[in-house]
Amino acid sequence: MARYTDASCRLCRREGEKLFLKGQRCYTGKCAIARRSFAPGQHGQGRKKVSEYGTQLREKQKTKRFYGLLESQFRKTYEKATRMHGKSGENLLLLLELRFDNIVYRMGLASSRAEARQLITHGHFAINGKKADIPSMQLSAGDAIEVREGSRKSPKFQEMDRRNVPAWLTFDPEALKGTVAQIPSREDVDLEVKETLIVELYSK
Numbered sequence: 325m326a327r328y329t330d331a332s333c334r335l336c337r338r339e340g341e342k343l344f345l346k347g348q349r350c351y352t353g354k355c356a357i358a359r360r361s362f363a364p365g366q367h368g369q370g371r372k373k374v375s376e377y378g379t380q381l382r383e384k385q386k387t388k389r390f391y392g393l394l395e396s397q398f399r400k401t402y403e404k405a406t407r408m409h410g411k412s413g414e415n416l417l418l419l420l421e422l423r424f425d426n427i428v429y430r431m432g433l434a435s436s437r438a439e440a441r442q443l444i445t446h447g448h449f450a451i452n453g454k455k456a457d458i459p460s461m462q463l464s465a466g467d468a469i470e471v472r473e474g475s476r477k478s479p480k481f482q483e484m485d486r487r488n489v490p491a492w493l494t495f496d497p498e499a500l501k502g503t504v505a506q507i508p509s510r511e512d513v514d515l516e517v518k519e520t521l522i523v524e525l526y527s528k
Contacts, residue, residue, distance in 0.1 A: 469502050
């Protein structure tokens with residue numbers, strides 16, 4: 325399975341904002357954006373005139389990196405979004421939010437989406453009572469996610485990151501179980517992104 329293995333903090337610096345790729349580190353003074361808020365590389369502090377294509381590309385790259393997808397995965401998700409009813413850009417964001425790894429992260433069962441993917445592939449979770457180990461699975465309203473019985477005593481789940489769970493999800497920290505209460509809306513996406521620019525980029 326292909327995956328990004330370079331320094332995660334370089335991605336945040338390149339996009340010029342926190343993408344929360346390193347879990348708790350992103351909330352401390354060690355965050356790369358707090359220490360060096362310019363792009364990586366020897367020309368990172370230089371001023372550059374950004375073209376229309378460059379603006380569209382940055383929006384796509386930012387969104388792709390925020391959710392931790394590679395280019396081929398992101399493109400397939402976009403193509404699926406274009407076949408759905410409604411606006412392609414909004415459909416894209418909703419599909420990304422409904423990914424299994426993102427929901428595990430949103431529930432606070434992992435400190436980052438990268439850690440969520442690792443925990444999922446190691447078989448720590450079940451969906452609707454059945455073991456699930458594919459991070460890219462698309463969930464639907466009513467699906468129930470829980471930590472499997474054999475994993476509940478793990479120190480990882482005893483020392484969870486207690487964050488605010490979005491309104492479209494429910495989560496019981498004592499039972500280590502949650503549900504997708506409803507399909508998220510565009511307002512539920514906390515990433516500041518202009519999804520229309522992504523649509524324009526892929527439409528060329």
